[in-house]
Amino acid sequence: xxxxxxxxxxxxxxxxxxxxxxxxxxxxxxxxxxxxxxxxxxxxxxxxxxxxxxxxxxxxxxxxxxxxxxxxxxx
Numbered sequence: 001x002x003x004x005x006x007x008x009x010x011x012x013x014x015x016x017x018x019x020x021x022x023x024x025x026x027x028x029x030x031x032x033x034x035x036x037x038x039x040x041x042x043x044x045x046x047x048x049x050x051x052x053x054x055x056x057x058x059x060x061x062x063x064x065x066x067x068x069x070x071x072x073x074x075x
Contacts, residue, residue, distance in 0.1 A: 002024070005016040017027065027033065030051065035043050063070070 002021050004021070006013055007016055017025070022028070032051070037043060
């Protein structure tokens, strides 16, 4: 189980992830996390929403890495 701390930062309440938790969950600053509550009020589901630009960047990196392979398959 991972315990998260809520802190007041100005008018906002933020969730604080220590480095071990951040690495275990494979999250970075700017990631969007969706948390769903059960009828009993317990967080049941944490889902990472990968930014569209991150997905596009990964796709471009994949295509660049295998560009010669794709060209060879075309012929």
